[in-house]
Amino acid sequence: MTIRKSLILSHIVVCILPFLMTFFVLASAFAGLLLYASGGNHVIAESGFQFNVISQVIRASVFHSLRHGDSVSRYAWVMEITDPVATYVALEKDGAVLYSYGNEKYGKEDVKDLQEAGIQERLDRREGNSTYSMTDGNEYRFLDKEIIRNETYHLYIMAHHPQFRNDTAIEKAVRGVSRFILAALLIFIVGTSYFLSRFIIGRILSPLKELERGAEEIRKGNLSVHLEHHRKDEFSPAVEAFNVMSWKLKQSLEEREEDEEKRKELIASISHDIRTPLTSIKAYVEGLLDHVASTPAMQEHYLQVIRKKADVLDRLVEQLLLLTKMDIGEKALPAESLDLGELVGQFIEENRLNWQKNGAAFDVRVEKSVRIQGSLLLLERVVENLVSNSIRYKTEKQVHIGIDVLSEKGKAVLRIADDGPGVPEESLGRLQEAFYRTDKARSRTDRGSGLGLSIVARAVHLMKGTVRFQNRKPHGLEVEITLPLEGKDEKTHTDSGR
Structure with a gap:
């Protein structure tokens, strides 16, 4: 019963009370008169x-x-x-x-x-x-x-x-009955007031004390506190909101702790991935300074290695800068109206020659007029990272990459699939993590920074889309990206596809 109904009920009782008291007085007077008469007394x-x-x-x-x-x-x-x-x-x-x-x-x-x-x-x-x-x-x-x-x-x-x-006898009887009626009415009024007060105050103080208990537990740091309130009244939304708040606070704290762990891991990963090429650069520079490379051919080789390691560092810094921009969000990467099919087709043609030299063969099928709201920079980086990832981890001389852009079930779909080695099933769910590589020893930093697929996932999420990674049969990796068509608002999430 709600507090509103309880108050209405108490008011009804208060309105009925005078009638009950009147009936009680008349009944008491009648009973007193009957007792007086049965005792042989007369008026x-x-x-x-x-x-x-x-x-x-x-x-x-x-x-x-x-x-x-x-x-x-x-x-x-x-x-x-x-x-x-x-x-x-x-x-x-x-x-x-x-x-x-x-x-x-x-x-x-x-x-x-x-x-x-x-x-x-x-x-x-x-x-x-x-x-x-x-x-x-x-x-x-x-x-x-x-x-x-x-x-x-x-x-x-x-x-x-x-x-x-x-009539002294009846006057005495009347005084006795009057005292009885007065005492009974007093007890009746006090008892009714006490009952109604407890009835109303109990329905108010009980949930207030429960809220106070919850607030005290939160103050002590116990974010697992859950309030109990079984009545359906005006306090129910407040108690429910408190439980949701405590749950979200706990979830936020857990996410914060998880982010802190990821931050520590990120710093450790950055330190490792920067130290490796820097160590190589330092070694080759010392070799040049110590005249270990005594011939022009050796000197050129040393300089080529230094340049290659510098390119690795440049790529790593560029990836970190892009991650920072994506963390800032739409202010750093504003969205614009784009034709996804036209954009992907042009970007593939602009880079086809270079990628073919590195062993990539393309099969591109794109629909026109698949319009979305997105960032040109992010979409180009998504395609570049996925294609580069396929080329970088190919096990054959040439890798075949299929690219499809189409409109499907009210969404824009971009699929990029290769016939490479794929990834272990247990690693599919972690491909979106920064600095994650299936190479646990991290000995091949020059093959990848571990940021490429993380950037893909974050970029798609920033554009309110979803990304799914799955292995192909008999081998290969397929990445399916879905984005809202222009004018449609979609909820976002990322999925490993397992």
């Missing part, structure tokens, strides 16, 4: 007001029973609570007495006086129900005519104030 009318109250109670009880077909004896105790010496009550139907109680000597004389005075006759001449009441000194008279189911009833109530007698 004495000491004033006209008291007589009128007694008369109305008796009248209501008698005619209520008659209207519902009950016997008058059911409410006889109400009439018999009056003092039998000072009071006379009689009920007649068409002149016949159905019930009488009290001092008949005084009562019948009083009834006769009313009849002789013509009071009953005047009431009978009136249509409908009629009532006569008179208080004169110590004498009280009451006459009521009621027509029920076409039958005429007369109710007589006669009383006088007796000397040397009073």
